[in-house]
Amino acid sequence: xxxxxxxxxxxxxxxxxxxxxxxxxxxxxxxxxxxxxxxxxxxxxxxxxxxxxxxxxxxxxxxxxxxxxxxxxxxxxxxxxxxxxxxxxxxxxxxxxxxxxxxxxxxxxxxxxxxxxxxxxxxxxxxxxxxxxxxxxxxxxxxxxxxxxxxxxxxxxxxxxxxxxxxxxxxxxxxxxxxxxxxxxxxxxxxxxxxxxxxxxxxxxxxxxxxxxxxxxxxxxxxxxxxxxxxxxxxxxxxxxxxxxxxxxxxxxxxxxxxxxxxxxxxxxxxxxxxxxxxxxxxxxxx
Amino acid sequence: xxxxxxxxxxxxxxxxxxxxxxxxxxxxxxxxxxxxxxxxxxxxxxxxxxxxxxxxxxxxxxxxxxxxxxxxxxxxxxxxxxxxxxxxxxxxxxxxxxxxxxxxxxxxxxxxxxxxxxxxxxxxxxxxxxxxxxxxxxxxxxxxxxxxxxxxxxxxxxxxxxxxxxxxxxxxxxxxxxxxxxxxxxxxxxxxxxxxxxxxxxxxxxxxxxxxxxxxxxxxxxxxxxxxxxxxxxxxxxxxxxxxxxxxxxxxxxxxxxxxxxxxxxxxxxxxxxxxxxxxxxxxxxxxxxxxxxxxxxxxxxx
Numbered sequence: 001x002x003x004x005x006x007x008x009x010x011x012x013x014x015x016x017x018x019x020x021x022x023x024x025x026x027x028x029x030x031x032x033x034x035x036x037x038x039x040x041x042x043x044x045x046x047x048x049x050x051x052x053x054x055x056x057x058x059x060x061x062x063x064x065x066x067x068x069x070x071x072x073x074x075x076x077x078x079x080x081x082x083x084x085x086x087x088x089x090x091x092x093x094x095x096x097x098x099x100x101x102x103x104x105x106x107x108x109x110x111x112x113x114x115x116x117x118x119x120x121x122x123x124x125x126x127x128x129x130x131x132x133x134x135x136x137x138x139x140x141x142x143x144x145x146x147x148x149x150x151x152x153x154x155x156x157x158x159x160x161x162x163x164x165x166x167x168x169x170x171x172x173x174x175x176x177x178x179x180x181x182x183x184x185x186x187x188x189x190x191x192x193x194x195x196x197x198x199x200x201x202x203x204x205x206x207x208x209x210x211x212x213x214x215x216x217x218x219x220x221x222x223x224x225x226x227x228x229x230x231x232x233x234x235x236x237x238x239x240x241x242x243x244x245x246x247x248x249x250x251x252x253x254x255x256x257x258x259x260x261x262x263x264x265x266x267x268x269x270x271x272x273x274x275x276x277x278x279x280x281x282x283x284x285x286x287x
Numbered sequence: 288x289x290x291x292x293x294x295x296x297x298x299x300x301x302x303x304x305x306x307x308x309x310x311x312x313x314x315x316x317x318x319x320x321x322x323x324x325x326x327x328x329x330x331x332x333x334x335x336x337x338x339x340x341x342x343x344x345x346x347x348x349x350x351x352x353x354x355x356x357x358x359x360x361x362x363x364x365x366x367x368x369x370x371x372x373x374x375x376x377x378x379x380x381x382x383x384x385x386x387x388x389x390x391x392x393x394x395x396x397x398x399x400x401x402x403x404x405x406x407x408x409x410x411x412x413x414x415x416x417x418x419x420x421x422x423x424x425x426x427x428x429x430x431x432x433x434x435x436x437x438x439x440x441x442x443x444x445x446x447x448x449x450x451x452x453x454x455x456x457x458x459x460x461x462x463x464x465x466x467x468x469x470x471x472x473x474x475x476x477x478x479x480x481x482x483x484x485x486x487x488x489x490x491x492x493x494x495x496x497x498x499x500x501x502x503x504x505x506x507x508x509x510x511x512x513x514x515x516x517x518x519x520x521x522x523x524x525x526x527x528x529x530x531x532x533x534x535x536x537x538x539x540x541x542x543x544x545x546x547x548x549x550x551x552x553x554x555x556x557x558x559x560x561x562x563x564x565x566x567x568x569x570x571x572x573x574x575x576x577x578x579x580x581x582x583x584x585x586x587x588x589x590x
Contacts, residue, residue, distance in 0.1 A: 019387050026384065027401040030461065034404060036426060037416045049424035103311040110304025111297070118308055125319040127575045131522045131544045132568035135551045135560050136322035136329060156318045159311045189303045218409040220525045221544070225552065236411040236525070243415055244532040250419055257412040268407045272400060275407070276469055 037261070041065070041254035048250050064251035068259060071238075072246045077230050078256065081238040087150060088223075088234060089216035092157045096212045097205055099159035104167025105197055109179065119168070126161045131221070138225045148228045157216065163208050170204045171197065206271065211278045217264060235260045326568070329561035336555035349562035359563065361538060362546040365452070369542060370520035373456045378513050381464055382505075385471035386497055399472065402465035410462065410525035417458045417526075418533055421445050445530065448539040455540050458526045463519070467512055474508035475501060514578035518571055524548070543567055 035055070040048045041064055043057040071077045107119050130137075137156055146152035174197065182192045198205070220236040227233045233241070239256055246252070268275055330349055332342035353359040388398050405413060420426045421444035432438055444454045478501060486500050502509075524544040531537040531545075541549075543563065551560035 019390060023384070023387055023391070023398055027398060030402055030405060030464065032426070033416050033420060033461065034408075036420065037412075040419070048419065049422060051424070051429055053426055053429060099311055099314070102307045106304045106307025110300045110307065112301035112304040115304065118312065122311065122315060125315050127572055128319055128323050129518070129522060129568065129571050131524070131547070132564045132571065133319070133322035133326055135547065135557060135564055136325035137318060138551075139325070139329075139557070140317065140322060159314055161315075164311060193307075214407075218411075218525075220409075220411055220528065221548070224528075224548070236409055239411045239415060240529055240532055243418070243529060244534075253415060254419065257408075257415045261408050261412055264407045264409070265404075268404070275403070276399070276473075 037254050037257055041251065041258045043251055045248070045250050048254075061251055064249075064255040065259070067249060067252040068242075068255035072242065077233075078238055078259075080231060081233045082235055082260070084150075084153075084227075084232065085217060085235040088153045089213050091150075091154050092216045093209050093212045095154075095158045096160060096163055097209050100163030100208060101167045101171075101198060101201060101205065102193065103159065103164045104169075105171050105193055107164070108168045108171035109174070109176070122161050122164055124161075126165075134221060134225065141226060147226055148232050149226075150232075152226045153223060153232070153234070156222065157212075160212075163212070166204055166208055167201070170201060174200070203274075203277070206274045207277045210267065210271065210274045213267075214264065323568070326561045326564050329558055330565045332558050334557040336551065336557050342558065345558070349558050350566075352559060353562055353566070358541075359546070362541050362543045362563075365539060365541055366521060366523075366543045368452055369456060369459075369523055369540070370517060372452070373459050373520045373523075374513065374516040376456075377460055377463060377467055377516050378509070381467035381512075382471055382509065384464070384468045385475060386501065388468070388472060389475050390493065395472075399465070399469055402468050404465065405462045406466045408462070411529055413458055413462045414526040414529040417454065417461070418445075418530065421454050445535045448536070451530070451535055451539050455523075455526045455530065459520070459523060463516070467516060470512055471505070471508060474505050478504050511578060514574050518574050518578075521567070521571060521574075 036053075039055055039057070042060050042062060043054075043064075044059055044061050047054055047057055047059065069076060069078050103122070107115060107122075141147060141152045141155065144152075146155065178196060178200075179192060182196050187195070218236065219234070220240070223232075223234045223237050224240075227237060230241075239260060242256055243253060329342060331344060331346060333345045333348075334342040384398075384402060388395055391398070408416075423441045423443075427444050428440070428442055431442055432440055443450050445451055482500050482504075483496055486496050491499065522544055523542055527540040527542050527545050528548075530540060537545075544567075547560050547563045547567070550556050550563065
């Protein structure tokens with residue numbers, strides 16, 4: 001009996017060891033390309049393709065970052081494009097949060113005729129993939145004369161069904177007593193939304209904000225349709241253009257990639273909890 | 288009097304509810320419902336992007352053209368291969384990783400963060416990194432040649448059809464593996480630990496604990512994740528676009544979204560692109576319906 005137990009635990013230890021090894025190995029494989037991006041961004045091109053790859057360079061090339069920012073035409077378009085990305089992503093995030101919260105609040109707390117229908121109507125838009133309607137959407141924006149403008153980049157994303165769904169599910173359980181108390185105090189409905197509902201929805205708002213900001217930062221297809229001039233391009237477009245035009249300057253290419261990723265990594269390490277909640281929420285709520 | 292006042296309040300509430308919902312409704316009308324109907328409408332018409340002529344009705348000609356177009360079928364094939372080749376490994380390995388992480392008492396957080404970190408990058412950045420890894424002189428060849436002890440062999444990551452397809456799958460797999468692992472971990476964490484404890488008391492080992500307790504209860508999550516990842520894979524664009532822009536052959540990775548984009552923007556054929564969009568929409572609708580159906584019938588209750 002005792003012998004059996006010892007044997008079992010030895011076996012268990014071996015199994016344990018294999019699991020650790022497997023997890024660590026997988027983590028290493030997943031992290032290697034990231035490490036490659038950061039290390040090669042400060043290397044001269046000839047070291048990037050040296051065999052074996054020298055993980056730490058002896059010849060720091062900070063010029064890569066300078067070249068990345070300066071761009072192939074020397075017009076510092078990168079800075080303009082990164083600013084565009086920030087403007088578009090921020091405006092979309094703020095409006096999406098506000099509009100989703102407002103609509104979600106209306107659907108959760110205000111009974112009106114046809115409310116269920118409106119809710120289902122909004123939910124049904126989740127079944128329409130962006131990729132399937134991008135061309136007609138593009139025609140709408142062109143007909144509005146908004147091609148190559150910030151408005152054109154921003155307008156189609158001002159709110160989304162999933163955000164409304166998230167806010168509604170959260171606000172349904174919001175205590176009515178608090179809302180009624182504010183009403184008795186004479187606060188207007190808009191003021192209640194602004195002063196009571198929004199400040200008490202912190203975690204959902206943070207999750208939605210991060211989901212939205214990331215989706216916009218990552219957006220390639222829509223700006224590809226809308227942004228014609230270099231001035232209006234966003235980061236994904238700049239990276240694509242730089243890669244297509246000068247894919248011999250590998251160091252600068254990696255520097256561009258690194259700079260574009262840094263804001264996201266900062267966000268990730270400071271509020272990783274909301275990244276995780278965003279990922280798990282997509283199943284938790286729909287399931 | 289009191290009743291009248293109450294009625295007034297209800298009326299007032301209905302008014303405000305409608306006011307709060309209206310902006311989003313207007314928005315969805317312009318940017319969701321109108322475009323989807325317009326996609327159907329344009330798909331039955333001949334319309335050139337640059338010409339000012341109104342769309343000309345041609346019935347199902349666009350669809351008929353697509354069914355005879357080898358370029359379209361090539362895209363269907365490329366998309367299908369990509370979707371199947373990506374979502375199955377994603378599903379299996381993220382489930383495995385999640386199950387293994389859940390057996391650890393320590394470093395759970397570390398592994399989740401490490402696996403998730405590529406998902407933080409934008410997809411264009413991910414594609415650029417791998418573009419250099421796949422270079423003939425790059426890390427990809429170095430890694431395989433060290434593994435198989437075959438110095439100097441070029442595995443032609445971006446040159447042959449099948450390797451190019453495989454490379455795009457690898458990029459996608461790398462980027463999303465952590466995302467799905469986290470979803471599975473969330474699903475597993477919601478299973479009450481008493482169920483496992485009860486199973487262990489009854490003499491089950493870990494393996495049985497997983498297959499007999501965790502897995503059956505996780506079925507809805509598995510179904511959901513498979514449909515979700517399938518839908519995501521059908522929409523893939525960024526990696527393929529960046530690779531072709533960098534000069535790889537486009538035929539093997541000319542996925543449907545890229546074909547729609549090129550047909551509309553490069554060839555100016557709005558009608559034909561719309562017909563493709565409608566077909567894509569129908570296929571995705573099928574999977575979404577499947578998802579809704581599966582999530583309803585397979586609800587697990589822990590009570």
